[in-house]
Amino acid sequence: MTTRRRAAVLSRTLLAKAAATVTGACLLAGCGVLPGGSGGSGDTDGTLTVMTFAPQDSKATNMPGMPGMAKAYERWVNSKGGINGRKIRVLTCNERNTAGGAADCARKAIAEKAVAVVGSYSQHGRAFMAPLEAEGIPFIGGYGVSSEEFQSPLSYPVNGGQPVLLAGAGHQLGRACEKVALVRPDTLAADSLPVQLNAGLKASQTAEASDIRAAEDSTDFSAQAREALTDTTTAKNGATSKDGAAKDGAAKDGKDKGCVAAVLGSRTETFFDAFRRASEAQNRKLQISSVLGSVSQALVDRTGGKESPFEGAYVTSWYPVSSDPVWEPMRRVIAEHAFGDDTVDPDDSGTQTTWIAYTVLGEALKRFKGGEEITGRTLARKLNQSEPVATGGLTPDLSWRYQDMRAVAGLPRIVNGRVTFQIVQQGRLVAQPGEQTTDMTKTLEQTPRTS
Secondary structure, rough: OHHHHHHHHHHHHHHHHHHHHHHHHHHHHOOOOOOOOOOOOOOOOEEOOOOOEEEEOOOOOOOOOHHHHHHHHHHHHHHHEOOOEEEOOOOOOEEEHHHHHHHHHHHHHOOOOOOOOOOOOOOOOHHHHHHHHHHHHOOOOOOOOHHHHHHHHHHHEOOOHHHHHHHHHHHHHOEEEEEEEEEEEEOOOOHHHHHHHHHHHHHHOOOOOEEEEEEOOOOOOOHHHHHHHHHHOHHHHOOOOOOOEEEOOOOOOOOOOEEEEEOOOHHHHHHHHHHHHHHHHHOOOOOEEEOOOOOOHHHHHOOHHHHOOOOOOOOEEEOOOOOOOOHHHHHHHHHHOOOOOOOOOOOOOHHHHHHHHHHHHHHHHHOOOOOOOOOOOHHHHHHHOOOOOOOOOOOEEEOHHHHHHHOOOOOOOOOOEEEEEEEEOOOEEEEEEOOOOOEEHHHHHHOOOOO
């Protein structure tokens, strides 16, 4: 090799090492996003890209109202000139209720340089959070069915997810029930549900619920219905009447009911249909219960309204009843910008969660000064450091600063533990008389780690 060629090779080697050194130093110093990364500031015309994903057309729970609400928000906010002059572009993605689908949606958000994923649903937290974390993309206002939503430093939940709903259901049932059976999916994400329900039952000195599992995509719940009836037959002191009511001293504390709670998403209706037939065959009438998302106003309407089998059912929710005036701004946006999309139901908890999540996004974006760069990382920094965000009374003011973290084992980012208690009366979901909005955080702090 000639002297000139050796010099050229040495020069290229030194340049490559220098570039690697600068890149590594930049990563350590956090000086921005590497070329090709998705943490950029969206499109070159100043439009900010965000994504909403949810399962659609799957064999289990579907949430089409969430991407539908996101697109309605996009049309509404852009019709007003955007947020601080920045229009938003909403991408939607079908998560398909699979880990692969969740990961695909996260990768699409990265490829499209989204600055946030907003108001989305997935029980596959590990599949979508890891790629989002790697690119510094915040996950704002997930539905709350995966533990990662309450663990990841880049997750900004607007409700307490399934944990507070189940603890709240335990509180609600513990006031009236002597024995409780829980019917839930046989999935990893649902394995924590009995622990959380039992935390609420324990606070009311009620025995732990029996745990009845069902395949997530099952269409026949006859066996689970019979098991639920059997597990709620034995009342206090071991005595029951023919119709299942407790005898002797069992009703002295007011807990004279057997109760069945089902948290099966869109399969909840199928289970309670099987349960109704089984209970009628045994001439028994038990208190039924669920959580918003598994039971909705649309479901009650579809199954007969006042004549619905859900009449009298207890339902636990994160939010005020859908008839509350605080929902009026959302209803106006749906009426004016959903363009007849019947998947966008203002009574649906998925639609409501997405509206609240985009409200948080809008408030956070307003805190950027003119000309200040908006990326996934700068948006996350703003959420980590800013004063609490108001949601118009739909939730408490929300804040995700270090001092706002809670001592819930394994779920420190439950910053909103509030639940409301509802009941189906005359075919409508209304506030349950005698029950007030309650924060279940303290109850959950007493439970063992579930994930």
